[in-house]
Amino acid sequence: MNEITSYEDGWQHIPCPTPESSISHLKLIPVPLPPALAAAFNIEAEIRYICLTYQYTNCYVETALGGHTDSYWIYRALVDHFTVAIHLLGHDLGSDDTYPTSGLLIDQDQSKMWVGNYKAIKKFLTDWQNYSYPEPPLTPEIRKKFWDAVIAGATEVAAELKTQQFDYQNWGNQQLNQYTQTITAITGFLNQHIPQSLAVIPALQKSLKKQEKFRELTQLNWLLNNLINELKSNEKTN
Numbered sequence: 001m002n003e004i005t006s007y008e009d010g011w012q013h014i015p016c017p018t019p020e021s022s023i024s025h026l027k028l029i030p031v032p033l034p035p036a037l038a039a040a041f042n043i044e045a046e047i048r049y050i051c052l053t054y055q056y057t058n059c060y061v062e063t064a065l066g067g068h069t070d071s072y073w074i075y076r077a078l079v080d081h082f083t084v085a086i087h088l089l090g091h092d093l094g095s096d097d098t099y100p101t102s103g104l105l106i107d108q109d110q111s112k113m114w115v116g117n118y119k120a121i122k123k124f125l126t127d128w129q130n131y132s133y134p135e136p137p138l139t140p141e142i143r144k145k146f147w148d149a150v151i152a153g154a155t156e157v158a159a160e161l162k163t164q165q166f167d168y169q170n171w172g173n174q175q176l177n178q179y180t181q182t183i184t185a186i187t188g189f190l191n192q193h194i195p196q197s198l199a200v201i202p203a204l205q206k207s208l209k210k211q212e213k214f215r216e217l218t219q220l221n222w223l224l225n226n227l228i229n230e231l232k233s234n235e236k237t238n
Contacts, residue, residue, distance in 0.1 A: 017127040019049075019105060019114055026105070026116040029087045030200075031193050033111040036185040037078060041070045043108075049128055050106040051121050052078075054094035062103075062122070064129035077183040079104065081190045082227045083197040084113070086204065089216040091115050194227070 019026055041061045043050055051062040052075060059075035061068055078084055079093065093115075094100030103118040201224070208217040 017124060017131055019107065019116075019124060022124045022127060023105075023114075023116045023120045026114045026120075027087065029084060029104075029113040029115060031083050031087075031113065031190065031197070033106060033108070033113055034078065034186040034189045036182050036189075037074075038106070038108050040074050040179075040182040040186075042068075045108060048107060048109045048132075049125060050108065051118075051125060052093070052104040052106065053100040053102075053118060055100065057096060060094070062125060064125050064132060071179060073179060074182055074186065077186045078190075081187065082223055083190045083193045085223050086197060086201070086220060088115055089208075089219055090213065 038045070038047075038050060041050070041052075041059075043061065043063060047063045047065065049064060053060050053062075054075070056069055058069040058072050061070045079088060088102075088104075091102035092098055092100060093102055093104060100118045102115055103121040105114045105116060105121050105124075106112070107114075201220070204220065205217065208214075208220065
C-alpha cells in the first residue's frame with residue numbers, strides 16, 4: 001500500500017502503519033492463514049487486518065471498521081488446532097472468566113497470523129483505520145448528505161424485508177452445513193502443517209524449561225498427547 005492518503009480538501013503523506021513497526025513483542029505464527037477463515041467470519045477480502053479474541057461468551061472479530069461476535073466453533077477450530085495452539089502458549093485470548101490480554105492478528109493480504117498484546121493490536125487497528133479510511137472534514141452539508149443516505153438506505157432495506165418470507169428451519173440447516181464444511185476445510189488445511197509444527201517442539205520444550213515456564217510446558221505436553229490420541233483414532237477409523 002502506498003503512503004498517500006486522500007482527503008476532500010487535498011493530499012497528505014502519512015507513513016503506512018505495519019504490525020511489526022507498531023506492536024512491540026509481536027509473535028509471528030509460522031502457519032499460513034486458512035483460506036476459508038476470513039469469509040467464514042463474514043469479512044470481505046478487501047479488509048486487510050482482523051483481530052480475533054474470545055469475549056461476550058463468543059468469538060469476537062474486530063477490524064478497522066468495527067467488531068462483531070461470530071462462530072465459536074470456527075474460532076475454536078483455529079485456535080485449538082495443534083499447529084496454532086503451540087504458538088499461543090502463555091497468551092490469554094479471553095475466556096468466560098477473563099478479558100483478553102492477547103489477540104490473534106490476521107493479515108489477509110500477506111496470509112499471516114501474529115499473537116500479541118490485545119490493547120496494542122486495537123491501537124494498531126485504529127491507526128490503520130485513520131490511514132486507510134480517513135475522515136474528511138465534516139461540514140454541515142457533508143454531515144446532512146451522509147445522514148440522508150443512511151436513512152434512505154435503511155428505508156429501502158426495511159421495505160425489501162417486508163416483502164420476503166423466510167424459511168427459518170431451512171436457513172438454520174444451511175448455516176449448520178456451512179459451518180461444518182468450513183471447520184472441515186480449516187482443519188484439513190492446518191493438518192497439512194503438522195509435520196512442520198512437530199519439528200519445532202524440541203526447541204520449544206527446551207526454551208520453556210530454560211525460562212521455567214512449567215505451566216506452558218505442561219500445556220504443550222497436553223497438546224502433544226491430544227494430537228497423538230487424535231492421530232491414533234483417525235488411523236483406527238481409516
